Amino acid sequence: MTGDDAETRRLLLDAFRREGIDYPQARLDDAVEDFSHLLGFMQIVRQELAGSAGGSDD
Amino acid sequence: MTSRDEPVPGSADAMARDLRLGRATSEQLTVAALDRIAHHDGSIHAFLAVDAAGAIAAARAADAALAAGRDLGPLQGIPFAIKDIYDVQGQPTTCQSRVQSGHVAVSNAAVVDRLQAAGAVLIGKLDTFEYALGGPSRDLPKPAARNPWNTAHETGGSSSGSGAAIAAGYVPLALGTDTTGSIRGPAAWCGAVGLKPTFGRVSRRGVFPLASSLDHCGPLARSVRDAATCLQVIAGHDAADPQSANRPVPDYTSSLEQGVGGMTVGVPRSFFEGDPALSDDQRQALARSEALFRAAGARIVDVALPGYRVFMACARLIMAAEAFAIHRDNLRGRLGAFGEIAARRFAIGAGIAEADHADCLRLKTQLTKQVQAALAPCQMMLTPIALAAAPPLATSSRPVVWPLQASPWNLTGHPAIAVPMGLGRGGLPLSVQLVGPHWSEATVLRGARVLERSSGWAGVRLPL
Numbered sequence: 117m118t119g120d121d122a123e124t125r126r127l128l129l130d131a132f133r134r135e136g137i138d139y140p141q142a143r144l145d146d147a148v149e150d151f152s153h154l155l156g157f158m159q160i161v162r163q164e165l166a167g168s169a170g171g172s173d174d
Numbered sequence: 175m176t177s178r179d180e181p182v183p184g185s186a187d188a189m190a191r192d193l194r195l196g197r198a199t200s201e202q203l204t205v206a207a208l209d210r211i212a213h214h215d216g217s218i219h220a221f222l223a224v225d226a227a228g229a230i231a232a233a234r235a236a237d238a239a240l241a242a243g244r245d246l247g248p249l250q251g252i253p254f255a256i257k258d259i260y261d262v263q264g265q266p267t268t269c270q271s272r273v274q275s276g277h278v279a280v281s282n283a284a285v286v287d288r289l290q291a292a293g294a295v296l297i298g299k300l301d302t303f304e305y306a307l308g309g310p311s312r313d314l315p316k317p318a319a320r321n322p323w324n325t326a327h328e329t330g331g332s333s334s335g336s337g338a339a340i341a342a343g344y345v346p347l348a349l350g351t352d353t354t355g356s357i358r359g360p361a362a363w364c365g366a367v368g369l370k371p372t373f374g375r376v377s378r379r380g381v382f383p384l385a386s387s388l389d390h391c392g393p394l395a396r397s398v399r400d401a402a403t404c405l406q407v408i409a410g411h412d413a414a415d416p417q418s419a420n421r422p423v424p425d426y427t428s429s430l431e432q433g434v435g436g437m438t439v440g441v442p443r444s445f446f447e448g449d450p451a452l453s454d455d456q457r458q459a460l461a462r463s464e465a466l467f468r469a470a471g472a473r474i475v476d477v478a479l480p481g482y483r484v485f486m487a488c489a490r491l492i493m494a495a496e497a498f499a500i501h502r503d504n505l506r507g508r509l510g511a512f513g514e515i516a517a518r519r520f521a522i523g524a525g526i527a528e529a530d531h532a533d534c535l536r537l538k539t540q541l542t543k544q545v546q547a548a549l550a551p552c553q554m555m556l557t558p559i560a561l562a563a564a565p566p567l568a569t570s571s572r573p574v575v576w577p578l579q580a581s582p583w584n585l586t587g588h589p590a591i592a593v594p595m596g597l598g599r600g601g602l603p604l605s606v607q608l609v610g611p612h613w614s615e616a617t618v619l620r621g622a623r624v625l626e627r628s629s630g631w632a633g634v635r636l637p638l
Binding site: 128134143150153154155164168 | 486487488490491505530533534540
């Protein structure tokens with residue numbers, strides 16, 4: 117497991133704990149993998165917003 | 175070439191003509207649909223529930239009204255079906271989920287009311303991915319729909335039964351929902367016309383939500399005219415849907431045959447040209463569409479948009495966050511009642527912070543403005559909806575990412591239509607997508623009709 121994988125897992129487990137979700141341990145790896153995609157998407161969103169900083173906004 | 179006077183075979187338009195010429199009754203059309211479903215749906219699995227008695231009663235009522243001179247319009251007596259996340263009073267809305275066990279709708283979805291008031295005949299409820307997201311799954315209460323063109327291939331989703339029901343020729347019209355492509359994807363892979371209207375054009379009251387910022391209701395249909403006719407009936411303001419737009423509904427059918435002469439069609443090539451998932455077949459379908467538009471008098475121009483991945487990332491995050499909010503309580507208490515895919519896709523939304531969701535909504539506004547600017551010199555854009563024909567059925571709960579490019583227009587709310595463009599080398603349907611400025615459904619339908627006419631799709635026989 118890479119450091120990034122471990123951080124992704126920690127973030128997801130924290131979220132499940134906070135929300136009271138008892139996610140099956142046997143399926144956790146798949147959930148972590150999908151969640152890592154969401155984190156990657158968030159990077160894309162942040163980069164796009166940062167690139168447009170200074171532009172008009174509502 | 176099919177003209178206005180020659181309805182597409184098997185279409186609602188053809189059926190409406192037959193009803194008025196005395197060649198058929200609604201009861202005969204309905205019985206034929208029920209017989210076809212009984213004969214074929216054991217292998218296609220488009221329907222989750224069929225209401226034969228209700229359909230026959232509605233058909234008889236439509237016949238009696240027509241006989242008495244009460245003509246309610248082109249959908250009177252026409253069989254249709256709905257994705258099973260739409261409510262029908264007194265019937266379960268299963269959402270293809272065990273979580274919904276015991277649920278019975280207390281009233282009709284707004285669009286069901288509108289279609290029934292227009293005399294259309296509801297045949298039953300169609301397969302969906304679990305809560306319009308969890309699929310393709312093999313661990314749900316009922317079997318997943320199969321693609322009638324080849325039952326070893328996917329239908330697309332989440333309006334999987336709606337696409338299959340059109341391709342199987344059960345009904346000429348079906349309602350689907352589209353949050354990141356769930357009308358247009360199944361339409362593309364099943365050879366149907368699929369229309370996602372402008373955000374706010376069609377009420378979503380009584381339809382189980384997936385992500386309120388992105389959800390759209392709309393038709394899948396045998397023909398472009400059928401899609402236009404259906405939109406005419408279901409479009410319009412509904413004060414009970416907070417996102418419903420209070421603006422006039424134009425006539426969607428009167429300009430259908432007027433062509434695209436003098437129009438400008440933009441092509442956002444950077445979206446798809448370098449994508450390795452774009453098949454040769456699909457590339458040729460796009461090139462052929464450009465050629466057909468040029469031949470019809472349109473001008474083709476390149477348009478520049480932000481990268482497709484930016485739209486996709488933003489839409490996926492909004493969907494995950496909003497879907498989690500909707501299902502939070504059941505994920506806490508009844509996670510085991512969800513199928514594996516839905517449980518995973520809904521639960522991971524817990525990890526998206528409210529500030530991140532707010533950032534995504536800010537980017538959504540920004541991207542919408544950029545698309546509006548790109549569309550300014552055009553009447554519509556031409557893009558793929560699927561980069562390749564329907565893939566083989568998934569065999570695991572970790573299905574591969576499907577090569578679809580649908581979500582940008584859910585994010586920006588622009589109307590988008592999937593139009594069949596013939597069959598690929600594997601005998602599976604190909605399709606292209608037209609996208610227009612907000613509220614320009616009449617224009618994209620007109621463009622779609624040009625492709626339908628000139629591609630010869632109306633003459634392609636349905637597979638069953």
